[in-house]
Amino acid sequence: MRKIVKNFASPPAKLTSPRCMTQMLNIYNSRIGKDATYYNMDPVVDALNKLYHSKCGYCEAQIDIVASENVEHYRPKGTVNSLDLPAGVAHPGYYWLSNEWSNLLISCPKCNQPGHKGTRFPIHRHNRRVSTPPTLSAAGQVVVASNSHLLPPLSREDPLILNPEFKEPGEHLKVIDSGELKPVHRSIYGAKTIEVCGLNRPPLIAARKKIIDRIVVQIEKRIESFTADVEPLTEGQFRRELDTVFDEITDRLDYKSTFTLVARMIIKNFDTLVLSKIDPIFHPIIRNQFDRYIDN
Numbered sequence: 001m002r003k004i005v006k007n008f009a010s011p012p013a014k015l016t017s018p019r020c021m022t023q024m025l026n027i028y029n030s031r032i033g034k035d036a037t038y039y040n041m042d043p044v045v046d047a048l049n050k051l052y053h054s055k056c057g058y059c060e061a062q063i064d065i066v067a068s069e070n071v072e073h074y075r076p077k078g079t080v081n082s083l084d085l086p087a088g089v090a091h092p093g094y095y096w097l098s099n100e101w102s103n104l105l106i107s108c109p110k111c112n113q114p115g116h117k118g119t120r121f122p123i124h125r126h127n128r129r130v131s132t133p134p135t136l137s138a139a140g141q142v143v144v145a146s147n148s149h150l151l152p153p154l155s156r157e158d159p160l161i162l163n164p165e166f167k168e169p170g171e172h173l174k175v176i177d178s179g180e181l182k183p184v185h186r187s188i189y190g191a192k193t194i195e196v197c198g199l200n201r202p203p204l205i206a207a208r209k210k211i212i213d214r215i216v217v218q219i220e221k222r223i224e225s226f227t228a229d230v231e232p233l234t235e236g237q238f239r240r241e242l243d244t245v246f247d248e249i250t251d252r253l254d255y256k257s258t259f260t261l262v263a264r265m266i267i268k269n270f271d272t273l274v275l276s277k278i279d280p281i282f283h284p285i286i287r288n289q290f291d292r293y294i295d296n
């Protein structure tokens with residue numbers, strides 16, 4: 001997961017069109033979010049895909065190669081899963097946010113399937129959960145601005161699933177040696193997001209581990225050339241070769257790359273994730289070159 005910068009004040013025109021507003025008024029009255037259609041129209045999906053580079057907002061896997069993206073409602077437009085509600089309490093869903101720009105993100109079908117995010121929406125303090133839409137304007141119209149997550153009443157809710165548009169995921173999630181995600185400092189947001197979205201599914205763990213392992217293998221190959229019996233690399237050449245490996249790490253920070261959190265973690269925890277797997281004799285020179293590379 002990585003932070004996504006979305007301009008909440010500038011939704012795609014489809015979502016503020018008079019026809020969309022009429023649909024929203026009907027949804028407010030009927031309390032049925034499944035009647036919403038504007039959120040799934042091409043200009044909206046295209047705008048979201050552009051922001052997310054066709055990657056899942058939760059797991060950061062590339063979606064469009066093998067599947068169709070889901071336009072995910074962060075606050076579910078249909079009935080909230082009872083797992084997230086006190087016993088005997090029902091919630092109709094946040095149907096009034098079904099075409100709300102700040103409530104839409106892109107998810108892969110696996111993170112969003114029933115059993116994972118689906119219609120889950122756990123929050124802190126159930127008594128702060130919002131269950132009715134804001135009041136209409138004096139003219140009886142939907143007031144789009146009052147659906148903002150930055151303003152009461154929604155801002156009083158404390159959602160436990162990380163939204164990449166609202167919080168910096170790197171403050172709550174980290175990648176460890178095995179490729180698993182773990183919460184940072186026991187972050188409840190990190191822990192709940194991993195659990196609910198299934199972010200430690202075996203293929204995701206394997207994909208993250210593969211990135212770490214590849215960096216280790218690439219460094220080991222340079223060591224082989226540096227210590228070869230025939231025409232070994234000079235120290236200067238070895239250092240330049242190491243830089244090409246470090247380039248690979250920083251290239252993986254690019255928005256278009258998948259699993260960019262792994263690259264961030266490799267840079268932050270280089271000793272633990274990479275150096276610890278390499279012959280200690282080479283630690284000083286590799287560490288020194290890595291520090292030089294990062295400083296530049």
Ligand SMILES: [Zn+2]
Pocket residue numbers: 056057058059060061107108109110111112
């Ligand atoms: Zn996903």
